[in-house]
Amino acid sequence: MPDGSRPIKTKPANISAERLKSFVERIEKLEEERKAIGGDIRDVYSEAKGGGFDVKVMRKVIGLRKMDAADRDEQETMLDVYKQALGMV
Amino acid sequence: MPDGSRPIKTKPANISAERLKSFVERIEKLEEERKAIGGDIRDVYSEAKGGGFDVKVMRKVIGLRKMDAADRDEQETMLDVYKQALGMV
Amino acid sequence: MPDGSRPIKTKPANISAERLKSFVERIEKLEEERKAIGGDIRDVYSEAKGGGFDVKVMRKVIGLRKMDAADRDEQETMLDVYKQALGMV
């Protein structure tokens, strides 16, 4: 391979480094935001607790509401599965 | 039972229910936002993957950037010690 | 630090190496067993499939049975939580 071709190769590498850096930074920024929201959630629980509510029960209730939604989804997918199994495309 | 007592008792209960509902909804809203950001993060990883980057390695690097240098050394040292103890030269 | 103290330190290290090795080997053995059971499970599915059963539906059904059990547990813990919340220790 002739010498002249090397620089041609190094540039894509730099570009990749640039792009990698860009991806990583975008992700890190998003993770920060997500973490911040976690802090907000904690604050709301604290506020509720200060207002005399039982945090444990609140968590449980919120969890239940999620599970109910999940159950509904599950039922739908089950329906699909059974329909498929019965050839009701 | 005198007239005055009932309202005094029922009203605080309603207020509590209102406030509880408010807290729960605020939390659920925040959790949705957090989940959405998780989706964004996944999208960025997908985009990077499409650009030829190795997602697994990216995650590892991002993890390393979160640790400070001391912790990193600590971990590596421990790992070496354990490897030696197990004859994994 | 006087020279004499070093050997005192090296011996526990060796003992630790022994113990570490022991722990690691126990874990690896257990993981092998677990993996083997995974193979058995796969075999049963294969057998069922050979007998004309729909594996996907079977998995779904088994998953459902797990969820039902989980729901039952959840209800019990909810009951406990509410009892606690209401001071019905």
Next chain:
Amino acid sequence: MPDGSRPIKTKPANISAERLKSFVERIEKLEEERKAIGGDIRDVYSEAKGGGFDVKVMRKVIGLRKMDAADRDEQETMLDVYKQALGMV
């Protein structure tokens, strides 16, 4: 019910139900065993932790033992490349 007609139709269905039930139960039993072993593994880790070992590092070492040397080098090389690209000398 007369002996002749009904059993011819009901019996195969019952047999299938029987067999399906059998398969499902075998699988569920195996899954229980697998889960139990998972518990045993956790116990060993706990015991090791109680003996002063670092569980996280232990997991890492056990993971490394699962990979062969080539894979290990591969991963480390990739990691170095990405670290360099991000200026994490």
Next chain:
DNA sequence: CGGCGCTACGTCCGTC
């Protein structure tokens, strides 16, 4: 190879 279900890991919370 892409989805999915399970497992494992990190995090947060209450406890001692």
Next chain:
DNA sequence: GACGGACGTAGCGCCG
């Protein structure tokens, strides 16, 4: 402040 418990999220192996 170390510990265990609960929860959500990420990684992994299986399947189609």
